[in-house]
Amino acid sequence: MGSNHLDLVMDPTGGHYLNKEAVCSGLGVARMCQLLLGCTTMALVAHGAGFSATYGTYCMFVWCFCFAVTLVIFMLDITRLHGCMPISWDNLTVSFAMLSTLMYVTASVVYPVYFLSTECPSEGCETRDYRIAVTVCSSVCSFAYAAEVFLTRAKPGHVVGYMATLSGLLKVIQAFVACIIFGALANDGEYNGHIPMQYCVVVYSLCFAVTVVVIAMTLSGRTSALRFPFDRFVVVYTFLAALLYLSTAVIWPIFSFDRKYGTSTRPDDCPRGECPWDSKLVVTVFTQVNLVLYFSDLIYSQRIRFVSQSPA
Template identity: 40%
Template structure:
């Protein structure tokens, strides 16, 4: 029967802080912030609740010493959770005040609840960023792939792609020209491959590939960088040129252009880090 282990470490207390901050954020928002029946409110509460549940799972596994029995790679899972949670809480910290505090006139109690949720969401984002900083690989340290810079970049790439999917789907803004459908194909293909890398690493299944994992990463990184480079050029041209332009949410279209360029830079950095790991190590 496993005994409860209470290691006193900086990482433990950062996780406990993140757990408490997310718990307060979604509890207060759900209790008295009047965000019911709002898609943005539901998204923010999901971000906090999901981060809370995953952090609680990580804490329980480590406190009971069950890492060896976990069906995932424990050198990859906690930092992957922390990185996704930091991005989720950061997005909620931006979305929640924009939709529920800016230019809103409500009863003072409702407004107070919303301010509290926003503050604790920001604190949770900072706590998760601290956990990522404490857990990431140091120079010369042997650790899981997800704790390295390319692994963390994979998480950011998939998260940015998810935001792009939301923006281009409501309303649909990629179906009036084949070039824009190519951009959508780029987003989908690169997202699937990046998520596949994350799942393979967390599930310790990288040996199942028919080619060496390092060669797969190099080939995929080069392909993704080239594909995103084309999308970075094509998307704004076919959305904002008067010859192809049609009515739509210009804010969403501009945001997608910026996020496409951001993901291109992330894939470019990923390619540079991967090439360094493969060729310098060799």
């Protein structure tokens, strides 16, 4: 009986199994910096800086989540295994880089606000020094993720994934801002007392859900197989979302701060971090932010041209 064997031939034109560009390119350097700074930040927190309560847990989640996903992306890029996945790789990586930038920026602000002070804490001055180092590393790492977004963003005349365009990046920011609004509403936003305020919550939820669907459909890489024109759907939805947010930008402040329905000034007996008035103010501010984002998205979407397939 014959035996099966594998014959190997040296071919100078053969392909490479490992992607050296994942390490040697500017994008590779940015990702290695993300991993180094992310690992350093987590080590400093675990060793001496510490974290507690909801805000500290959120910051630690951001650092651990971003590090883990970045590591997976880095390994898949080196081994080229992402080609076996049924997703749009370029859209996925730039979306995650944008999301990580936003998450790191918030963590870099939240952590020092709640854990860093000019005076030494009860744990000692060494703990304060660790917390300063955590803040610095987290802040620098946000620039590393922003650098990836800058390197992979759409350039005029180039065919790229939708998420690499300004419109696609704005979709990620819109969803992130909506999450901040939901967090403020969950922190006793007092919206059940008035039907117009409940309408605003419906608008926030509806726009967030559709935005997430648009992002998910884009990441799937199957938008060209849809039975309706995806580009028209995105533009029409952005137009409607901008109008809906315009209505909430008027309604929410009226029913939150008008003397007929609420108070125009912050109550004196309102504890920090548990004050409904503060939550309403956060919702008001970020409603205006998302309004600007949706209108900017609508304007920019008129300048891009959708194509059914990317070049091989």
